[in-house]
Amino acid sequence: MSDTWISRRGPGFWIGAIIGLMAAIAGLAASDAINGPTAIILMASTGGLLYPLMRSGERCEERSGTSSPAVRRYNRGMLAASLAYILGMGIAVWLTDALGMEGTVLWVIAFLPILPIFAMIWVMARYIADEQDEYLRHLAVMSNMGGLALVLGLASLWGFFEEFALVPHAPGWFSVPVWALGMGLTRWWLARGDNAPAEDGV
Amino acid sequence: MNNRLRVLRAERKWSQQDLADRLEVSRQSVNAIETGKYDPSLPLAFRIADVFGLTIEEIFLRDEG
Numbered sequence: 425m426s427d428t429w430i431s432r433r434g435p436g437f438w439i440g441a442i443i444g445l446m447a448a449i450a451g452l453a454a455s456d457a458i459n460g461p462t463a464i465i466l467m468a469s470t471g472g473l474l475y476p477l478m479r480s481g482e483r484c485e486e487r488s489g490t491s492s493p494a495v496r497r498y499n500r501g502m503l504a505a506s507l508a509y510i511l512g513m514g515i516a517v518w519l520t521d522a523l524g525m526e527g528t529v530l531w532v533i534a535f536l537p538i539l540p541i542f543a544m545i546w547v548m549a550r551y552i553a554d555e556q557d558e559y560l561r562h563l564a565v566m567s568n569m570g571g572l573a574l575v576l577g578l579a580s581l582w583g584f585f586e587e588f589a590l591v592p593h594a595p596g597w598f599s600v601p602v603w604a605l606g607m608g609l610t611r612w613w614l615a616r617g618d619n620a621p622a623e624d625g626v
Numbered sequence: 627m628n629n630r631l632r633v634l635r636a637e638r639k640w641s642q643q644d645l646a647d648r649l650e651v652s653r654q655s656v657n658a659i660e661t662g663k664y665d666p667s668l669p670l671a672f673r674i675a676d677v678f679g680l681t682i683e684e685i686f687l688r689d690e691g
Binding site (some may be wrong): 556 | 651652654658661663664667670678
């Protein structure tokens with residue numbers, strides 16, 4: 425793989441590669457072709473693809489004029505937190521499944537995937553505080569509001585449905601992926617058309 | 627709020643990126659302001675006015691009605 429080949433790939437390629445590899449590893453683990461620890465190590469290894477994903481995203485941002493020093497710091501912070509999350513979750517699941525941890529140690533282990541999530545929230549807060557480009561900051565704040573609206577709305581809806589035994593129990597950690605989904609959708613909605621060439625073509 | 631950014635840029639043969647570089651903002655911001663999608667803060671409006679050597683009122687126009 426040359427740098428040129430890598431640099432030609434867009435974010436969609438890397439997202440597809442990560443999802444494809446994760447699905448393949450999950451399939452191998454489900455069919456008992458590989459054991460649990462091997463699956464966790466392989467899944468954690470796919471985290472290495474987050475770096476080319478981040479770089480391809482940054483190249484898109486630079487081309488479309490949506491980059492800033494704060495955006496680059498945010499990308500690196502999120503990459504580090506995501507890698508820590510994958511590793512922390514893998515280690516925590518492996519330790520509890522394979523070694524049957526319990527008591528105080530289990531409380532400590534449970535924090536392994538939680539702390540990187542706290543780090544992601546902090547990275548987002550720092551981005552909003554650091555971003556000097558007021559329109560990009562406006563987009564980030566509104567996107568976060570969109571994510572928050574989806575989390576609050578869905579959690580309330582699901583919580584009451586669950587209360588009346590209409591739906592199965594949903595784990596609380598779902599809030600972060602739902603927040604990220606709401607944020608991403610809101611950002612896409614608000615920024616659609618922003619990257620289009622100027623009407624005068626320059 | 628309407629504005630004359632596109633005309634003023636064209637008069638100076640500046641691209642959106644040229645203006646963004648002068649204002650130290652992203653091209654996305656210039657595009658959003660130029661198309662009326664986003665109204666800049668007063669400090670940024672003053673910076674835009676300074677870059678063009680005009681007053682804010684000569685660049686940004688009230689919505690009619």
